[in-house]
Amino acid sequence: MSTATHSWKGVDLAAAEHDRDDSGPPDARDRFYGLLPDLVAADPRVAVVLAEIGAAHLDPEKVAPVRDRVVNLGIREQLLISTAGGLALTGLRPIVHTFAPFLLERPFEQVKLDLGHQDVGAVLVSAGGSYGWPAGGETHFGQRDVALLDTLSGWTVHVPGHADEAEQMLRDAVARDDRIYLRLDGDSNAQPRSVDGRMSMLRTGSRGTVVAVGPMADRTLAAVEGLDVTVLYTSTVRPFDADTLRRTLGTPDVVLVEPYLRDTSTAEVSRALGGIRHRTLGLGVGPDELRRYGTREQHDVAHGLDVAGIRRSVTAFLHP
């Protein structure tokens, strides 16, 4: 598991990545930065809009020929989203990137109005996950992102569990016109899985269903080792694949394992299983501010998202 962190403005990123164990899975954010200039060069519709974060990581030689479609606005996050809206109004396909709180929380009204109300699309790509830079603390934590987007309409939300998944989702997203959020996390599963927007079945059992989202997949499988449960994997949470959940449902008890705010998708399960008497347990990042730094693994433990914590919760809920 990668434990690479990304400092403010990514200043220490290069050093951190050089130090990383090369045998681990690739980093989705590195992959994203590497792809951006090529995506812009390959499609005259594509534009990249940055608010400083990431600008230093793009290959300047590759950016030079497409510089009029690679825009760094400085640290101006309201303008970041408004500019994307304006670009989309002229027919371009903006890819917009910064850390999740600065992409969705600070300019939330711009996301609502300058994209949604204008009825235009964009590809919003965050980095940092929920606590990808644990020492960065609350100001840089992004666990509220998917729940916030749930208050808006028309958003597709991808939570890739591997850099290969992220790349495929990004390539698909730029070819479309709608509103897409791609949530990059420094955490990764060992291998990529299917990214067709549907849930895939990783294993079957009779005592309930555990839905693992994105980078939660490997640890969820480890956590339910020997337990009689079904495990579904999804890396696209909006729209939520209610059909597969219903179709594969045995005992109507569902555990969600999400890498962001706990219970973000509980209402989706409720809608999916409407009319069926069922129980749901949401696992994810807790709502309280912990005021702790440390490591990603320590935060996982604090929120019950480590292997032991997930196993404990699943066992208590399903008695498998």
Next chain:
Amino acid sequence: MTTTRRPYDDLAGLMTRMTGDEKHDHSATSTLDVLWVLYDRVLRFDPRAPDDPDRDRFLLSKGHGPMAYYAVLAAAGFLDEAQLDTFGGWDSLLGHHPDRVLVPGVEIGSGSLGHGLGLAVGTALGLRATGRDARTVVLLGDAELDEGSHAEAIQYAGRAALDRLTAVVVDNSSASQGWPGGIAARFAVEGWSTTDVDGRDHEALHRAFTSDPPGDRPHAVVAHVEPKES
């Protein structure tokens, strides 16, 4: 060149169809003359082809009190005048803040203050990146400039030398704390060219919008009208 289908003198009657009032005070029409000059003599557009990618873009950032805007759009041929009678109704295309999805010719939905100039920056960047020389003109109010989002946009537009972008600020002295030193100075310090004009003087407005471009800079026109509370 006149491109509107109705004369200026008809605008008051068109507005009355929305409000029912025979007389409109200045605050309700602070934008009227700026809008008229832009649509009558400055902007390049064809109401039969509202999606023409080479059209000039007009973005009404200050979406409050859009009666003057709708009246001018009707005069310009974008709107069926019968629509004006439905203003604000359930089935109407015309809300008290304009919605681009509903109203032909409206480039942005607005109403929440502080969004138009950022959208205009993106529009101007997009037109430049796609090699089009269309202008982007955005109308703001002096009180609307209070919004911090506009500071971000003013700063960036100047640094990015968006020379096809024009911001017109209709100043009816409605900002509670005012603008010591003037509104134009806020743009000038960020590298914009600026002009202060009488917002009721059609010839002066026309000159401000069409005089020789000042070079590689965005342009701010501060159009002064009667104070809102007078």
